[in-house]
Amino acid sequence: MQRSTDLHEFLNSEQQWLPSLSVDCVIFGFHENELKVLLLTFRRTDLLALPGGLVHRQEDVDDAAKRILAERTGLTDIYLEQFHTFGQLGRGSDHFGRKIAGANGVDLPADHWFTRRFVSIGYYALVDFSRVVPSPDVLSESIGWYDVRELPSLVLDHSLIVQKALDTLRLMLDHRLVGFNLLPETFTMGDLQRLYETILGKKLLRTNFQRKMLSLEILERLDKKWTGGAHKAPYLYRFDTKKGEEYLNNVDNRPERINT
Amino acid sequence: MQRSTDLHEFLNSEQQWLPSLSVDCVIFGFHENELKVLLLTFRRTDLLALPGGLVHRQEDVDDAAKRILAERTGLTDIYLEQFHTFGQLGRGSDHFGRKIAGANGVDLPADHWFTRRFVSIGYYALVDFSRVVPSPDVLSESIGWYDVRELPSLVLDHSLIVQKALDTLRLMLDHRLVGFNLLPETFTMGDLQRLYETILGKKLLRTNFQRKMLSLEILERLDKKWTGGAHKAPYLYRFDTKKGEEYLNNVDNRPERINT
DNA sequence: ATATTATTGTACCATTATGATACAATATCC
DNA sequence: GGATATTGTATCATAATGGTACAATAATAT
Numbered sequence: 001m002q003r004s005t006d007l008h009e010f011l012n013s014e015q016q017w018l019p020s021l022s023v024d025c026v027i028f029g030f031h032e033n034e035l036k037v038l039l040l041t042f043r044r045t046d047l048l049a050l051p052g053g054l055v056h057r058q059e060d061v062d063d064a065a066k067r068i069l070a071e072r073t074g075l076t077d078i079y080l081e082q083f084h085t086f087g088q089l090g091r092g093s094d095h096f097g098r099k100i101a102g103a104n105g106v107d108l109p110a111d112h113w114f115t116r117r118f119v120s121i122g123y124y125a126l127v128d129f130s131r132v133v134p135s136p137d138v139l140s141e142s143i144g145w146y147d148v149r150e151l152p153s154l155v156l157d158h159s160l161i162v163q164k165a166l167d168t169l170r171l172m173l174d175h176r177l178v179g180f181n182l183l184p185e186t187f188t189m190g191d192l193q194r195l196y197e198t199i200l201g202k203k204l205l206r207t208n209f210q211r212k213m214l215s216l217e218i219l220e221r222l223d224k225k226w227t228g229g230a231h232k233a234p235y236l237y238r239f240d241t242k243k244g245e246e247y248l249n250n251v252d253n254r255p256e257r258i259n260t
Numbered sequence: 261m262q263r264s265t266d267l268h269e270f271l272n273s274e275q276q277w278l279p280s281l282s283v284d285c286v287i288f289g290f291h292e293n294e295l296k297v298l299l300l301t302f303r304r305t306d307l308l309a310l311p312g313g314l315v316h317r318q319e320d321v322d323d324a325a326k327r328i329l330a331e332r333t334g335l336t337d338i339y340l341e342q343f344h345t346f347g348q349l350g351r352g353s354d355h356f357g358r359k360i361a362g363a364n365g366v367d368l369p370a371d372h373w374f375t376r377r378f379v380s381i382g383y384y385a386l387v388d389f390s391r392v393v394p395s396p397d398v399l400s401e402s403i404g405w406y407d408v409r410e411l412p413s414l415v416l417d418h419s420l421i422v423q424k425a426l427d428t429l430r431l432m433l434d435h436r437l438v439g440f441n442l443l444p445e446t447f448t449m450g451d452l453q454r455l456y457e458t459i460l461g462k463k464l465l466r467t468n469f470q471r472k473m474l475s476l477e478i479l480e481r482l483d484k485k486w487t488g489g490a491h492k493a494p495y496l497y498r499f500d501t502k503k504g505e506e507y508l509n510n511v512d513n514r515p516e517r518i519n520t
Numbered sequence: 521a522t523a524t525t526a527t528t529g530t531a532c533c534a535t536t537a538t539g540a541t542a543c544a545a546t547a548t549c550c
Numbered sequence: 551g552g553a554t555a556t557t558g559t560a561t562c563a564t565a566a567t568g569g570t571a572c573a574a575t576a577a578t579a580t
Binding site: 207229 | 554555556557558559560
């Protein structure tokens with residue numbers, strides 16, 4: 001995989017990019033009842049930011065999001081979903097771009113392209129952060145997971161972007177069954193419940209959660225799982241892709257409150 | 261209100277605009293059990309398109325959407341909501357821009373800015389089309405309402421944009437109570453039901469719809485309405501803004517299916 | 521006046537979904 | 551074999567929803 005090149009090269013790369021547009025990725029990491037977000041710091045600064053980047057002149061924006069995530073964090077094969085585009089005035093990157101360049105000994109000319117305004121398209125994803133090893137690119141000093149409940153302050157409007165992504169994730173949780181692409185191929189009902197609880201930020205009643213999930217008829221029950229714990233072994237389940245598609249395609253399963 | 265200027269002026273206006281970005285508005289019109297979309301044809305062509313436009317260099321994108329809608333259709337004070345950004349390759353406007361210019365006797369040079377690629381931010385709104393008089397701007401030959409169930413073919417990817425907007429509208433219908441900003445100040449339960457039925461594209465059971473709406477406790481019951489019809493007079497209702505806000509702010513009213 | 525008509529508001533019942541508790545089943549450890 | 555922690559299911563009470571019935575009531579026709 002092609003990783004980002006260095007800052008000087010980047011600052012001279014205006015011709016490569018679609019002007020005015022950027023992409024920012026909110027990668028939620030789930031593990032052990034914690035929900036975290038992947039953040040980078042820029043070299044020689046302590047500025048925290050979402051992994052983001054620019055779109056090539058001849059590149060589908062969805063593809064750009066995947067490429068940017070890969071280049072900046074090393075993460076590949078992750079399902080990204082667009083959720084909102086941020087185009088407020090005052091998310092201008094003048095101060096911001098100048099600060100980053102400055103920290104690396106570059107004094108940007110008054111009208112340098114990187115100091116101009118960008119409108120940013122937000123994408124989000126949900127991964128199991130114990131099974132993913134992000135690595136920072138050359139523009140970045142560090143990369144790491146930060147708990148969503150105590151997020152430090154971020155560059156530009158990135159805090160707002162994270163908040164909007166989280167709202168969308170919660171809203172879409174069972175509409176899109178987004179959870180299933182971050183569980184292992186097979187999982188227990190407890191695994192699934194912990195995922196839901198972490199994303200929704202609240203406890204669910206075990207028995208009713210189980211009843212509900214089984215009633216959706218999108219899970220295939222497999223063998224039991226003998227973990228070595230001193231207790232009854234839980235069943236393993238697999239997400240039944242075919243039934244899952246049917247479920248999602250059924251208009252009646254949309255989360256609308258008016259039915260009859 | 262400033263309306264759009266002529267084509268030649270527009271084609272020389274590159275400096276005004278944020279490059280690569282456009283906005284398209286999907287205005288749904290509701291009246292008498294019909295759901296329609298507002299479309300324009302470009303001058304001297306029969307190309308149908310959504311009202312769209314470009315963003316000024318120093319202009320909030322949400323503001324740009326409102327301005328564009330006003331300039332191109334004459335509609336003002338309409339609540340627009342962003343729903344998706346369209347950035348596929350191949351929605352390129354080369355062929356498209358050249359066709360429009362050509363129809364008006366302008367032969368665009370090979371790399372004219374208007375033939376380049378645009379990424380478009382989609383906004384939608386819902387209005388009562390009997391109470392709104394759109395008028396086409398100078399770029400357009402005509403403006404009119406088209407039934408969503410039998411949409412003619414549109415320019416670029418505008419059919420896709422309409423479909424996505426409609427999906428979003430239906431999904432958000434009672435989550436955001438989006439319907440209320442297009443009913444008159446006071447309305448009957450029948451009015452409200454017809455609105456829901458038209459947007460959802462299906463019949464609802466009168467008695468249960470009434471029960472549901474009343475149970476939300478966001479409607480204020482007023483006097484009866486004597487229409488002159490040979491039947492019992494229905495109550496009029498007003499949307500109670502304060503209670504409505506409370507309702508929308510209550511997380512428990514989000515359309516999630518996993519509760520306990 | 522009175523009957524007729526169309527529509528509305530509400531009551532009511534059957535069915536389904538949800539919140540909550542109880543309890544038997546069972547892998548492992550001791 | 552008994553203790554322990556967890557899981558799967560049953561069950562009950564309550565709430566929400568789908569569906570029907572019916573009385574109330576503005577206008578109109580008689």
